[in-house]
Amino acid sequence: MARAYPELIPTPLETLRAMGAIGAQRILHAVLVTLENSITGYLVGLALALVSVSAAYTNRHAAAFFDALNTLIQSVSILVWAIVFIMIFGVVSRKAPILVVAAATYPILLSGLFGALRALDKRFALLARLLGASRYEELIHFILPGMIPYLVAASRSAIGIALRISVVAEAFGASGGVGYWLVYSYDVGFREGVFAWALILVLLMIIVDYALLRPVERWSMKWRV
Numbered sequence: 522m523a524r525a526y527p528e529l530i531p532t533p534l535e536t537l538r539a540m541g542a543i544g545a546q547r548i549l550h551a552v553l554v555t556l557e558n559s560i561t562g563y564l565v566g567l568a569l570a571l572v573s574v575s576a577a578y579t580n581r582h583a584a585a586f587f588d589a590l591n592t593l594i595q596s597v598s599i600l601v602w603a604i605v606f607i608m609i610f611g612v613v614s615r616k617a618p619i620l621v622v623a624a625a626t627y628p629i630l631l632s633g634l635f636g637a638l639r640a641l642d643k644r645f646a647l648l649a650r651l652l653g654a655s656r657y658e659e660l661i662h663f664i665l666p667g668m669i670p671y672l673v674a675a676s677r678s679a680i681g682i683a684l685r686i687s688v689v690a691e692a693f694g695a696s697g698g699v700g701y702w703l704v705y706s707y708d709v710g711f712r713e714g715v716f717a718w719a720l721i722l723v724l725l726m727i728i729v730d731y732a733l734l735r736p737v738e739r740w741s742m743k744w745r746v
Contacts, residue, residue: 530712530716531712531713531716535713536713536716536717536720537717538713539711539713539714539716539717540717540720540721542713542714543702543714543717543718547702548721550697551697551698551699551701551702551718551721552699552721552725554615554691554697554698554699555684555687555688555691555698555699555700555722555725556684556725556729557615558615558618558619558622558687558690558691558698559622559680559683559684559686559687560680560683561619561622562618562619562620562621562622562623562625562626562683562686562687563622563623563626563676563679563680563683565619565620565622565623565627566622566623566624566625566626566627566629566630566679566683567626567630567676567679569623569627569631570627570630570631570634571634573587573590573631573634574587574631574634574635574638574668575660575665577635577638578638578659578660578664579660587631588635591627591628591631591632591635594624594627594628595628597624599621599624599625599686599689600689602620602621602624602625603617603618603621603689603690603693604693606620606621606690607690607693607694611694612693612694613694614694617690617693617694618687618690618691618694618698618700621686621687621689621690622683622686622687622690625679625682625683625686626679626680626682626683626686629675629678629679629682630672630675630676630679632675633671633672633674633675633678634668634671634672634675636671637667637668637671637672638664638668640671670742673737673738674738676734676737677730677734677735677738680729680734681726681730681734684722684725684726684729685722685726687700688700688703688722692704699718699721699722699725702714702718703715703718703719703722706718
Protein backbone atom coordinates (compact mmCIF):
# COMPACT_ATOMS: atom_id res chain seq x y z
CA MET A 522 0.00 0.00 0.00
CA ALA A 523 2.92 2.33 0.67
CA ARG A 524 3.97 1.91 -2.98
CA ALA A 525 0.47 2.56 -4.27
CA TYR A 526 -0.07 5.65 -2.07
CA PRO A 527 3.43 6.91 -1.19
CA GLU A 528 2.16 10.36 -0.18
CA LEU A 529 -0.39 8.96 2.24
CA ILE A 530 0.95 5.68 3.64
CA PRO A 531 4.49 5.42 5.05
CA THR A 532 6.69 2.40 4.57
CA PRO A 533 7.37 0.08 7.53
CA LEU A 534 10.84 1.59 7.83
CA GLU A 535 9.44 5.12 7.97
CA THR A 536 6.97 4.00 10.63
CA LEU A 537 9.75 2.51 12.75
CA ARG A 538 11.79 5.69 12.36
CA ALA A 539 8.78 7.69 13.51
CA MET A 540 8.56 5.52 16.63
CA GLY A 541 12.19 6.35 17.30
CA ALA A 542 11.52 10.05 16.79
CA ILE A 543 8.57 9.95 19.17
CA GLY A 544 10.84 8.60 21.88
CA ALA A 545 10.58 5.78 24.39
CA GLN A 546 9.60 8.09 27.25
CA ARG A 547 6.58 9.53 25.47
CA ILE A 548 5.52 6.11 24.21
CA LEU A 549 5.79 4.59 27.69
CA HIS A 550 3.80 7.43 29.26
CA ALA A 551 1.06 7.20 26.62
CA VAL A 552 0.85 3.41 26.95
CA LEU A 553 0.60 3.63 30.74
CA VAL A 554 -2.15 6.25 30.49
CA THR A 555 -4.13 4.09 28.06
CA LEU A 556 -3.62 0.99 30.20
CA GLU A 557 -4.73 2.86 33.32
CA ASN A 558 -7.84 4.20 31.60
CA SER A 559 -8.67 0.77 30.17
CA ILE A 560 -8.09 -1.27 33.32
CA THR A 561 -9.84 1.23 35.60
CA GLY A 562 -12.84 1.39 33.29
CA TYR A 563 -12.90 -2.40 33.04
CA LEU A 564 -12.83 -2.71 36.86
CA VAL A 565 -15.71 -0.26 37.17
CA GLY A 566 -17.68 -2.27 34.61
CA LEU A 567 -16.78 -5.52 36.39
CA ALA A 568 -17.89 -4.20 39.78
CA LEU A 569 -21.21 -3.04 38.32
CA ALA A 570 -21.71 -6.37 36.54
CA LEU A 571 -21.05 -8.39 39.71
CA VAL A 572 -23.43 -6.24 41.74
CA SER A 573 -26.04 -6.53 38.99
CA VAL A 574 -25.83 -10.31 38.67
CA SER A 575 -25.85 -10.76 42.46
CA ALA A 576 -29.01 -8.65 42.74
CA ALA A 577 -30.56 -10.50 39.80
CA TYR A 578 -29.91 -13.87 41.45
CA THR A 579 -31.60 -12.89 44.69
CA ASN A 580 -34.52 -10.91 43.24
CA ARG A 581 -36.64 -11.59 40.15
CA HIS A 582 -37.59 -7.93 39.69
CA ALA A 583 -33.92 -6.96 39.80
CA ALA A 584 -33.19 -9.61 37.15
CA ALA A 585 -35.78 -8.08 34.80
CA PHE A 586 -34.48 -4.58 35.49
CA PHE A 587 -30.82 -5.36 34.79
CA ASP A 588 -31.72 -7.39 31.71
CA ALA A 589 -33.55 -4.35 30.30
CA LEU A 590 -30.72 -2.03 31.39
CA ASN A 591 -28.20 -4.24 29.60
CA THR A 592 -30.19 -4.00 26.38
CA LEU A 593 -30.49 -0.23 26.76
CA ILE A 594 -26.77 0.34 27.31
CA GLN A 595 -25.85 -1.89 24.36
CA SER A 596 -28.14 0.14 22.11
CA VAL A 597 -26.27 3.40 22.81
CA SER A 598 -23.28 4.12 20.58
CA ILE A 599 -19.87 4.45 22.19
CA LEU A 600 -19.53 7.76 20.36
CA VAL A 601 -22.56 9.05 22.27
CA TRP A 602 -21.08 7.97 25.60
CA ALA A 603 -17.77 9.63 24.73
CA ILE A 604 -19.39 12.94 23.82
CA VAL A 605 -21.70 12.94 26.86
CA PHE A 606 -18.95 12.18 29.38
CA ILE A 607 -16.58 14.71 27.81
CA MET A 608 -19.35 17.33 28.01
CA ILE A 609 -19.82 16.51 31.69
CA PHE A 610 -16.20 16.17 32.83
CA GLY A 611 -14.30 18.21 30.21
CA VAL A 612 -11.64 17.28 27.67
CA VAL A 613 -8.75 17.19 30.14
CA SER A 614 -10.40 14.86 32.66
CA ARG A 615 -9.40 11.19 32.85
CA LYS A 616 -12.91 10.35 34.08
CA ALA A 617 -14.38 10.53 30.56
CA PRO A 618 -12.34 7.72 28.95
CA ILE A 619 -12.65 5.60 32.10
CA LEU A 620 -16.45 5.87 32.14
CA VAL A 621 -16.69 5.31 28.40
CA VAL A 622 -14.73 2.08 28.86
CA ALA A 623 -17.00 1.10 31.76
CA ALA A 624 -20.07 1.69 29.57
CA ALA A 625 -18.54 -0.49 26.84
CA THR A 626 -17.40 -3.37 29.06
CA TYR A 627 -20.39 -3.56 31.42
CA PRO A 628 -22.78 -5.12 28.86
CA ILE A 629 -20.15 -7.64 27.74
CA LEU A 630 -19.42 -8.75 31.29
CA LEU A 631 -23.06 -8.74 32.34
CA SER A 632 -24.13 -10.82 29.33
CA GLY A 633 -21.42 -13.38 30.10
CA LEU A 634 -22.36 -13.53 33.77
CA PHE A 635 -26.07 -13.84 33.00
CA GLY A 636 -25.30 -16.80 30.75
CA ALA A 637 -23.23 -18.36 33.52
CA LEU A 638 -25.99 -17.68 36.03
CA ARG A 639 -28.58 -19.55 33.98
CA ALA A 640 -26.25 -22.52 33.45
CA LEU A 641 -25.08 -22.77 37.06
CA ASP A 642 -28.48 -22.20 38.61
CA LYS A 643 -29.85 -25.26 36.82
CA ARG A 644 -26.83 -27.30 37.87
CA PHE A 645 -26.54 -26.34 41.52
CA ALA A 646 -29.96 -25.13 42.63
CA LEU A 647 -31.29 -28.53 43.72
CA LEU A 648 -28.02 -29.57 45.38
CA ALA A 649 -27.78 -26.31 47.33
CA ARG A 650 -31.37 -26.60 48.54
CA LEU A 651 -30.86 -30.21 49.60
CA LEU A 652 -27.93 -28.98 51.71
CA GLY A 653 -30.19 -26.36 53.27
CA ALA A 654 -28.41 -23.36 51.76
CA SER A 655 -30.20 -20.04 51.56
CA ARG A 656 -30.37 -18.09 48.33
CA TYR A 657 -27.52 -15.88 49.57
CA GLU A 658 -25.41 -18.92 50.50
CA GLU A 659 -26.07 -20.44 47.08
CA LEU A 660 -24.73 -17.26 45.50
CA ILE A 661 -21.59 -17.06 47.66
CA HIS A 662 -20.59 -20.74 47.78
CA PHE A 663 -21.88 -22.14 44.48
CA ILE A 664 -22.68 -19.52 41.87
CA LEU A 665 -19.88 -16.95 42.17
CA PRO A 666 -17.04 -19.52 42.30
CA GLY A 667 -18.58 -21.38 39.37
CA MET A 668 -18.70 -18.14 37.38
CA ILE A 669 -14.92 -17.71 37.32
CA PRO A 670 -14.29 -19.43 33.93
CA TYR A 671 -17.20 -17.55 32.35
CA LEU A 672 -16.00 -14.29 33.88
CA VAL A 673 -12.45 -14.76 32.59
CA ALA A 674 -13.70 -15.57 29.09
CA ALA A 675 -15.92 -12.47 29.09
CA SER A 676 -13.07 -10.40 30.54
CA ARG A 677 -10.78 -11.36 27.69
CA SER A 678 -13.23 -9.83 25.23
CA ALA A 679 -14.00 -6.91 27.53
CA ILE A 680 -10.36 -5.90 28.03
CA GLY A 681 -9.72 -6.05 24.30
CA ILE A 682 -12.73 -3.78 23.77
CA ALA A 683 -11.54 -1.57 26.65
CA LEU A 684 -8.20 -0.88 24.99
CA ARG A 685 -9.82 0.05 21.67
CA ILE A 686 -12.58 2.13 23.24
CA SER A 687 -10.18 3.96 25.55
CA VAL A 688 -8.23 5.13 22.50
CA VAL A 689 -11.44 6.46 20.93
CA ALA A 690 -12.33 8.39 24.08
CA GLU A 691 -8.78 9.72 24.43
CA ALA A 692 -8.96 11.03 20.86
CA PHE A 693 -11.62 13.53 21.95
CA GLY A 694 -9.70 14.83 24.94
CA ALA A 695 -6.23 15.68 26.15
CA SER A 696 -5.51 12.85 28.58
CA GLY A 697 -2.20 12.05 26.87
CA GLY A 698 -2.95 8.43 25.96
CA VAL A 699 -2.28 6.61 22.71
CA GLY A 700 -5.55 7.86 21.23
CA TYR A 701 -4.68 11.49 21.94
CA TRP A 702 -1.26 11.24 20.29
CA LEU A 703 -2.65 9.35 17.31
CA VAL A 704 -5.17 12.11 16.57
CA TYR A 705 -2.59 14.80 17.35
CA SER A 706 -0.26 13.26 14.74
CA TYR A 707 -3.09 13.32 12.21
CA ASP A 708 -3.94 16.96 13.01
CA VAL A 709 -0.36 18.14 12.48
CA GLY A 710 0.07 16.06 9.30
CA PHE A 711 2.56 13.63 10.82
CA ARG A 712 1.43 10.59 8.79
CA GLU A 713 4.30 8.39 9.98
CA GLY A 714 3.25 9.21 13.55
CA VAL A 715 -0.32 8.10 12.87
CA PHE A 716 0.85 4.66 11.76
CA ALA A 717 3.45 4.51 14.53
CA TRP A 718 0.84 5.07 17.25
CA ALA A 719 -1.53 2.60 15.55
CA LEU A 720 1.27 0.01 15.55
CA ILE A 721 1.95 0.72 19.23
CA LEU A 722 -1.71 0.06 20.03
CA VAL A 723 -1.71 -3.23 18.10
CA LEU A 724 1.47 -4.38 19.85
CA LEU A 725 0.01 -3.40 23.23
CA MET A 726 -3.12 -5.47 22.62
CA ILE A 727 -1.09 -8.49 21.50
CA ILE A 728 1.19 -8.29 24.56
CA VAL A 729 -1.73 -7.95 26.98
CA ASP A 730 -3.52 -10.89 25.36
CA TYR A 731 -0.58 -13.28 25.33
CA ALA A 732 1.14 -12.20 28.54
CA LEU A 733 -1.93 -11.77 30.75
CA LEU A 734 -5.30 -12.83 29.38
CA ARG A 735 -4.45 -16.24 27.91
CA PRO A 736 -2.53 -17.48 31.00
CA VAL A 737 -5.37 -16.33 33.27
CA GLU A 738 -7.91 -18.06 31.01
CA ARG A 739 -5.93 -21.32 31.21
CA TRP A 740 -5.75 -21.02 34.98
CA SER A 741 -9.48 -20.40 35.24
CA MET A 742 -10.32 -23.66 33.46
CA LYS A 743 -9.59 -25.58 36.64
CA TRP A 744 -12.72 -23.95 38.08
CA ARG A 745 -14.93 -25.27 35.29
CA VAL A 746 -17.36 -27.85 36.54
